[in-house]
Amino acid sequence: MRSSSLSNSNPNTPPSEPDETLELIPDYISLINDQILSTILSNLNKNQLVSVSLVSKRLLRVSGGLVKSLKLLDWDFLDSGRLGFRFPSLLDVDIVQACIISPRNSGICLSNRFVSIHVNSVVAYEMGEMGGSGVVSNPDFLNARVIDRGVRVLAQMCVDLRRAVLLGVSYEGLVGVANECLALQELELCLCNDLDLKGLSGFRNLQILKLIGYVDGLYDNVISDIGLTILAQGCPRLLKLELVGCEGSYDGIKAIGQCCQMMEELTLCDHRLEGGWLAALSYCTNLKTLKFQSCKFIDPSPGPDEHLGSCPMLEELHLERCQLRDKQGLGALFFVCEAVRELVFKDCWGLDNNSFMAASICRRVMSLSLEGCSLLTMDGFDPIVLSWKELKRLKVISCNNIKDSAMTAELATLFTVLKELKWRPDSKSILSSGLEGTGIWQKGGRSFKI
Structure with a gap:
């Protein structure tokens, strides 16, 4: 100047x-x-x-x-080594987007829960008398050798990584990352097969692992009992494990429970596990949180109750966007999780009065959350909630068949002693006006949200 x-x-x-x-x-x-x-x-x-x-x-x-966190979009930026010079202090890297070969200037974007990619004119719609249909072919990915080479460059330049999201990395690539990034604690793997998971044994401090097997519209790799057993033997210090689109059976879950004895949280998303796998959950002796997300079923053939066992340390059970029409599988799940303290149902299909009745076996429930469960009525809700003598927190949202007009005096009395209440089953609920004059809205009272 x-x-x-x-x-x-x-x-x-x-x-x-x-x-x-x-x-x-x-x-x-x-x-x-x-x-x-x-x-x-x-x-x-x-x-x-x-x-x-x-x-x-x-x-x-x-x-x-x-810059500590980065989502890579251009593979050449990594392969050339410029990423490490430009961002020397990275702790969190996601390379999935850069591994997908797609036209960058396309105005058509395909998105799912895991990734958003640009596509070309493969998408076609036929309207009129021919009907309508849309088909998107699976995208192309970079060659495994190219990805392994880039991942090794990443590991050598960013040795302080704590979290990495990788796609298409083989056994050799994982070994290279494990040898360089000794502090890595969280790993997310996409598009890998059973034998590639042998590379996980080199991660000494890995505590959180997300394994994404089959993804509809993106790729159709298979993770079976072989991969789950290799994972279990290579990662004995895992605290959290998430399996997305993975196959397997009783043997794979049993291996995880026996080897990963420190595991406290297990999430199953769109799982493809064979019937009878629920009995293996009893081997997860320190499991505290169990989550199901977007699952089409729980267990098609869980077997007799005497073979199921239980998870004595379990505290939380979450079911989100799951199909709960199979009464036998859901009943077996509640039997295994009878010690649970917190129950969460969100946007689950098929949860009616008969299905919810099976939850009565869980006698130690302290917190219940129901959201978007439209089949459940007061006839099924009232007796189960009243049977839980330790219940302290209740949340009911968008459950349109639970009506204020069907509320019993016992349930209304229970509401006055709860520590937390969020009651909005439908837009016509008049409970808030009915509670006027009870004193629960006064400053210093209990926390109620209507």
């Missing part, structure tokens, strides 16, 4: 030499060391930090050191 002073205001006078009329203003940023400058830049938001990084090479370098 510089300022000029004109010695003569006459326009006909020739200008003086630049070195005589121009004075350089000092670069004050150069007087600040990198540590202080980094502290200053850390107070900027993401958009401001991007703008500041364009001012100079030094600000680009310092601002890059502040």
Whole structure:
């Protein structure tokens, strides 16, 4: 930056030499060391930090050191080694998007729970008398050798990684990451097969693992009992495990329970486990949280109750967007989870009065959450809730067949002693007006949300 002073205001006078009329203003940023400058830049938001990084090479370098999490979109940026130089302090990297070969300038985007990709004119719709249909072919991915080479570059440049989301990495690639990133604690794997999971044994501090097997519309890899057993033997220190679209059976879940004795949380999403697998949950002796998400069934043939066992340490059971029409499988699940303290149902299909009645075996429930369960009525809700003598928290939202008009005096009395109540079964609920004058709305009273 510089300022000029004109010695003569006459326009006909020739200008003086630049070195005589121009004075350089000092670069004050150069007087600040990198540590202080980094502290200053850390107070900027993401958009401001991007703008500041364009001012100079030094600000680009310092601002890059502040970036801890990154979702990679351009594979060449990683393969060339520029990612490590540009962002030397990364702790969290997601490379899935960059591994998918797709047209970047396409205006058509395909999204699911795990990834969003751009597609070309493969999508076609036939309207009119021919009916309507849309078909999207599975996308292409980078070659496994290319991905392994890039992952090794990533591991060598970002040795402090704590979390990584990888796609299409083989056994060799996983070994390379394990040897370099000794502090890695959380890993998400997509598009891998059973034998690739042998590379997990090299991760000494891995505590959280998400394994994504089959994904409809994206890829159809199979993770079977072989892969689950290899996983269990290679990751004995796991605390949380999430299995998405994985196959397997009793043997695979049993191996996980026997080897991963520290595991406290298990999530099953769209699982394809064979009948009888529920009995293996009893081997997960320290399991505290069990979650089902988008599952079409629980267990098609769980077997007799005397063979199921139980999870004595289980505290939470979550079922979200699951089909619960199979009464036998749901009843077996409640039998295994009879010690549960918190029950959560959200947008589950098939949860009616008969299905909910099976939850009466769980006698220690302290917290119940029901959301989007439209088949359940007060006839099935009332007796089960009243049977739970330790119930302290209740949440009922968008359960349209649970009516205030069918509420019993016993249930209304229970509401007055709960620590937390959120009651909004439908838009016509009049419970809030009925509670006026009871004193529960006064300052210092219990927490109620209507």
